[in-house]
Amino acid sequence: MIYRHLPREIGQPLHDGVYWQSQRPLKLFVFSQLHGEVRYRPGEGVEVTGPVWFRFASPERDLALGLAAGLLRFGRIRIATLDFAVREIATLALPALEERLVVRALSPITVYRTLEIKGKRRTQYYNPLHEEFGELVVANLRRKASVLGVEGREGTVRVQALSVHPRGKRLECYKGTWIEGWVGRFLLEGPAEYLRLALEAGLGAKNSQGFGYVEEVKADADARANAREAGRR
Structure with missing residues (x-):
């Protein structure tokens, strides 16, 4: 496409x-x-x-x-x-970035490891409750930053799930292979250059296949979402 x-x-x-x-x-x-x-x-x-x-x-x-x-x-x-x-194309300005950013996924975020078990290779996907999820997202972001020459302080990038429900799990079929990903809201912490890269290049793996697009959750929209969630309880 x-x-x-x-x-x-x-x-x-x-x-x-x-x-x-x-x-x-x-x-x-x-x-x-x-x-x-x-x-x-x-x-x-x-x-x-x-x-x-x-x-x-x-x-x-x-x-x-x-x-x-x-x-x-x-x-x-x-x-x-x-x-x-195609009816319209518009550009969106990036938000002013500091060192904390709340985002929501507009396409599933996927991270995984390829493991060898009993001589067979298998793909192990991780959900946001696994510690490996955040570690792999950060490692992927650092790799992108390295290729682009983006400098950031070591050990200061963190990804935390804020609002991810079981219904946020997505299984997407790409060229006959099922890929597991997750949508929800996440807190990103780190140098502004890294947060900008998350918005411009995506979080996690397989971004060029339509995974890991995130956008900023603005304070007023976040408050409305919390109010709706509280009203359902």
Whole structure:
């Protein structure tokens, strides 16, 4: 979906994982799930009844501008088996960042380890209650920062789940493989440069497959969410 709308000089090296120089292929962009008049039906797909939107972010300005230009030029976008007309593209300013940021996931955050058990390799996913979840999110963020030359103080980045419920678990099928991820609200603490990177490149793994897009939860929206939660108790 993303690559075909980019200029070839950007899309091809990005697809091949060589746009940024790193030991492992790295694609520093992220996009959210569809939001708006859409309903997700586990195991069945999605039902779209009206206008929908998604968000895209990257620390590379040319990449974001190239995608916007491509979408406007083509005027249509195909997502899975659905065709959409592009009606509007808008840019969002990053919030003023300090060293604490509350975010919510607009697409599931996934982290995992590949383990070998009895001679067989298996993927172990972690949920936000596991200590490894935060450790792997931070390690992934540090790797992105290293590739981009973003400097931050060692040992000062932390991820804490604030509001994650069992219903926040998501199982997404990507090219025949089921991937486990989680949505909810999280507290990020660390240098502002790292928090900016979380917003621009996503949290966790598989960002270029649509995992880990997060946005700031503003204080007034957070208060309303807490009030709704209290009212349900």
